[in-house]
Amino acid sequence: MNEIMEQLKQIFKLNEFNQEREDLYFITAEKEQLVSLLTHLRDIHQFTSLIFLQAVDYIEDNLFQLTYMTHNYDKHISLGIRVKIDRQAAEMSSIHHLWEHAETFQRELKELFGIDFPGSPGIDSGFVLEGWEDIPPMRKDFDTVKYAEKTFFPRPGRKTHDPAEYMKNKLYPENN
Amino acid sequence: MIFGKKRKVVTKLENDGLKAEEKELFCDLPPRTYKGLGKYVEKFLNWARANSLWILGFGTGCGAIELRPLMTARYDMFRYGIAPRPTPRQSSVFIIGGYASIKTIKRIVRSYEQMQSPKFVIALGSCTINGGMYWDSYNTVNRIDYYIPVDIYIAGCMPRPEAIIAGFEALKKRIIAGKAEGANKYAENFSWYKANQKKIIKDWNMPDYNW
Numbered sequence: 001m002n003e004i005m006e007q008l009k010q011i012f013k014l015n016e017f018n019q020e021r022e023d024l025y026f027i028t029a030e031k032e033q034l035v036s037l038l039t040h041l042r043d044i045h046q047f048t049s050l051i052f053l054q055a056v057d058y059i060e061d062n063l064f065q066l067t068y069m070t071h072n073y074d075k076h077i078s079l080g081i082r083v084k085i086d087r088q089a090a091e092m093s094s095i096h097h098l099w100e101h102a103e104t105f106q107r108e109l110k111e112l113f114g115i116d117f118p119g120s121p122g123i124d125s126g127f128v129l130e131g132w133e134d135i136p137p138m139r140k141d142f143d144t145v146k147y148a149e150k151t152f153f154p155r156p157g158r159k160t161h162d163p164a165e166y167m168k169n170k171l172y173p174e175n176n
Numbered sequence: 177m178i179f180g181k182k183r184k185v186v187t188k189l190e191n192d193g194l195k196a197e198e199k200e201l202f203c204d205l206p207p208r209t210y211k212g213l214g215k216y217v218e219k220f221l222n223w224a225r226a227n228s229l230w231i232l233g234f235g236t237g238c239g240a241i242e243l244r245p246l247m248t249a250r251y252d253m254f255r256y257g258i259a260p261r262p263t264p265r266q267s268s269v270f271i272i273g274g275y276a277s278i279k280t281i282k283r284i285v286r287s288y289e290q291m292q293s294p295k296f297v298i299a300l301g302s303c304t305i306n307g308g309m310y311w312d313s314y315n316t317v318n319r320i321d322y323y324i325p326v327d328i329y330i331a332g333c334m335p336r337p338e339a340i341i342a343g344f345e346a347l348k349k350r351i352i353a354g355k356a357e358g359a360n361k362y363a364e365n366f367s368w369y370k371a372n373q374k375k376i377i378k379d380w381n382m383p384d385y386n387w
Contacts, residue, residue, distance in 0.1 A: 128277075128279060128315075129278070129279075129315070130278065130279055130282070130377075130379050131377070131378030131379030133378060137314040137315070142314070144312050144313060144314045145312040147314050148307075148311065148312045148313060148314065149312075151375070151376060152307070152316075152317055152318040152319070153318055153319050153322045153372070154306070154307070154311065154318050154319075155305065155306035155307075155318060155319050157306075158306060158311065
């Protein structure tokens, strides 16, 4: 893996490299270089399989982190490529020409996070939410409690306990 | 940045623009109240209905996994006259198996309307009662009884097969007592149920009456 990394570093600008497990590595790449990096990994270094494409919302840093997880079946190594993109104009180049099933991941991200992938087939068709009108629900600024109370009909009588207080009262009632 | 699409206004429903002879395949009438055939005939019919409960095999949530052991030799629901049926039109009991999302409730409503009266609904699990552990989710319906009438709730997360059998026994008692009038309740409060359904199902693209 270190050989591959040395070769990659000569061509691409890679920021972080860390090893999570014996067969699991992560690198952070630049947004502009991502498609060429994935093509290079797929065609030259046999990372032939795209396992998943997922997003994390870092609202404090005002960015989304996309993780492209690829797998090499010859060496049984998984390599995750992380890309940070701007949260306001969330847009990323599509990779459906490399792996066809990426279009499903991209449709999901478009609907649940609002990240656009221009040119991806069927990107505007719905994924799981039918007729959603609010901001995408997986964004951290979406208030699910408020939305649920407004939309659904909450049944009265629900109680919540602070777990720490509740267990303290239950286990040591003499202290109160 | 504007998210989401504008609500699609459906102008052409599925039964629009059909030929006159095909139009009869769709019913344009809202559901009607069933008055019954008289006290003693209904009593006999209720006894018969209670002893042949045919359930709709539509796993709507995670609770559907508890229905499989019911069918096997260990719990054996067939000895109580309960049998699964493949289509809504042949069944009399609809089991809501746990949480229902907005996408699922659309299918639930459609299946429920396709069932023949008299029809009964059993809702499994705490998610159907008040949303359960997903009550604050963006996509989990909190109370099923605001969208379709529910006869029996079985509490638990998930209820064991024994609890489901106990629920069926409670439903039988209710049917024999003549209290399981869900279909009539739905017909009487039809506009209220439709308004609740349309409040959460945003892309309403089905006819109001389509069974």
